Amino acid sequence: MKSHRLPIVFITVLSLSAHIVSGGKVLVFPIDGSHWVNMNILIEALHAKGHTVDVIRSAGSWYIKESSPHYTSITREQGGGFDEDFLRALTTDLLRIQADGESSWKRLKVEMELMEKGVEMTQMEVDMLTAMLDDHQFMQFLKEAKYDLVLADPVSPIGPILAHYLSLPLVFNVRWTAHSEGHFAIAPSPLSYVPMPLFELTDKMSFLERVANVFFFAFYEFQAQFLIQPRFAALTNKYFGPDVNYFQLIQGADIWLMRVDFVFEFPRPTMPNVVYMGGFQCKPAKPVPQYLEDFVQSSGEHGVIIMSLGTLVSELPKRIVEEMAAAFAQLPQKVIMRYTGEKPSTLGNNTLLVEWLPQNDLLGHPKTRVFVAHGGTNGVQEAIYHGVPILGVPLMFDQPDNLSRMRAKGAAKVVDIFSVDRDGFLHALKEVLHELSFRENMQRLSRLHRDQPMKPLDRALFWIEFVMRHKGAAHLRTESYKMPWYSYHSVDVVMFLLAVTAMFVTASVFGIKFLCSRICKSKQE
The missing domain is CATH 3.40.50.2000 (Glycogen Phosphorylase B;)
Incomplete structure (x- = not known):
């Protein structure tokens, strides 16, 4: 009896050791506050499966603790704009505006406040990233750590830019980017039935609501193009050259782990590398105190x-x-x-x-x-x-x-x-x-x-490990984001076809006129 037990124990220990040895190494750049609550769930699950996780945090982090049994923290002195004081001050200002302002101006005042604070946060992120990239010893440390992938929240572009610098696959824990809701960065989003977020529209819009939807889209595009992109464009141009566009680095992520599903979201077009994990933080209730x-x-x-x-x-x-x-x-x-x-x-x-x-x-x-x-x-x-x-x-x-x-x-x-x-x-x-x-x-x-075949958290872990195993997921990622807007929307093709049609019509008209004139001359003779 004992002679049979020894091989079983040996095989069990060996399999556990192999699991630990084969565990990946993940670099995480999170967002502080409530976003960290979600990211920490993924981190704990990765740790439980034998992966090593390093988390970049600022010294003044609000939620992200320096010590944890699930990850090793890499603390930077610079803040990234998501510290407690900044967010609480913003929250207080927004509450004051909505409590005191006249209803007709509330929304405009809120948007202006968010725009102003958004620019401040963007600049703080640029400063934090500049300090990182200029710290050659720190960047060399990250290179020598031999990470398998970067797990980031695209509300901040710092994670994607670090992934590009380190030439690592990129996975997002996402609902929002620095510009808008995540789908709008990579998936077709027809404004006729895909409502812009934050404006309480549905997928069944009246004509006036569709007009408003287009206006809201243009408003956020304006902010992205003129208030956010120039700051990061200067940084990426300095460190990577003019061919690197920071928003394309975001769009080029291998997997987008979306914190929603279609029980919550309205039906809309999506992409192969979008994985829905809505409710991944939910679990059966435990007894309360x-x-x-x-x-x-x-x-x-x-x-x-x-x-x-x-x-x-x-x-x-x-x-x-x-x-x-x-x-x-x-x-x-x-x-x-x-x-x-x-x-x-x-x-x-x-x-x-x-x-x-x-x-x-x-x-x-x-x-x-x-x-x-x-x-x-x-x-x-x-x-x-x-x-x-x-x-x-x-x-x-x-x-x-x-x-x-x-x-x-x-x-x-x-x-x-x-x-x-x-x-x-x-x-x-x-x-x-x-x-x-x-x-x-x-x-x-x-x-x-x-009613799903797989729990959302298990699905998220599978795709993170998938990216580790295959060094990315390029076969799921469209390259459409690299196309200029006129090619993406086939404007050049439409113009070409219109030109060909115009030439054909013009040639036909002149040909008919020429034939008519010849016939008239022959009759006169």
């Missing part, structure tokens, strides 16, 4: 409402919180509200304020009835996964658009948090609580999302 479980169970048959405003917003204008708390106090449900600001005077006995809550686990609790959410992608995906209808209170960035998609699918109601009063908020809560269609539609979306 005992004090929360006791509070949830005290709700009886009425259940609980969960409210969270995400990672960036710690408090709201006092008037808004007072009105929302007063509305909650009139419900028979219990409410768990993540809020770190001043305790509202209208807070009811049914409401528990917490500085942190296990959002995924509470959404998966059988007593949870409604999720009051700001509309961040992670929260929306978790609500879909667990089938919990949403009362949306969007604040900024992509949040209104995310919630408008859920509203279009009948799984959410959306209110303007900056103009809401207690009666309106209470009415909206009761509508989502008692109108069965909201829960039924969200549970239908949940069933669609879960």
Whole structure:
């Protein structure tokens, strides 16, 4: 008996050792804040499969810790524009504009503020990347590390430019680029039925909405061409020469791991190297801490409402919180509200304020009835996964658009948090609580999302390892991004055909005139 066990143990140890030895080496350039939460999930999964992960972070990183059992940090002194102070200041400014401004000017003021801050962030990224490229010792260190690929978030072009410098395959953990939503960088995007993100349009647009969609597209193209590209063009020209275009480096990524799927996204054209992993961070609910479980169970048959405003917003204008708390106090449900600001005077006995809550686990609790959410992608995906209808209170960035998609699918109601009063908020809560269609539609979306042959996280890991094994995925990547715009849209072909047609018509006309004149002359003779 023992003689049979020894070879089995030996083979097991050998196979585990082979797995570790064959593990790849990944260089990660992430984005701080909520984006890091998503990236860290991929990093932990890669580490669990035996891969070595190095993460480039700034000394003032907000979420990205210097020490971790899952990765080795490479700390740089320069910040890249996504530090806590900058983002909190931007958030505060955006909240102030929306809370105080007249409704007719709010959107314009918000866009102008985002444009101004976007230029500042771009310059900080340029400065950070310049410092890296000028640090020859650091760049040599990265070269000698012999990485297998770069995993990056294309909201910052630093990752793609580093991948080009190191001649490494590139994989994106993506929903946004520095210019717009990720699909618009690489996939055909007919503006007749593909809505520009951030403007709460659907894939069923009226004529005026299609006009607006084209205008919004032109607006973002203007920002990209005149505010962002010139700064990075100067940098790439300095270090790589005029033939290297930084946006083409983004478009040339081997695999795009998209943090959405078509349960959330509207149907649209896509590309072979786009891999959908929407909801990859979602997982079955675990038991919640005992004090929360006791509070949830005290709700009886009425259940609980969960409210969270995400990672960036710690408090709201006092008037808004007072009105929302007063509305909650009139419900028979219990409410768990993540809020770190001043305790509202209208807070009811049914409401528990917490500085942190296990959002995924509470959404998966059988007593949870409604999720009051700001509309961040992670929260929306978790609500879909667990089938919990949403009362949306969007604040900024992509949040209104995310919630408008859920509203279009009948799984959410959306209110303007900056103009809401207690009666309106209470009415909206009761509508989502008692109108069965909201829960039924969200549970239908949940069933669609879960009905997949492979878990989204496993799919993402497969394609990362695929790129490692094959040193890229060039066979899935279109080269169309290298074409000039007039060739991409066949303008040159159309002009050529029009010229040939014009020449043929002209020759025919002159030929007919010539024949007619000859016939007339012959008759006269």
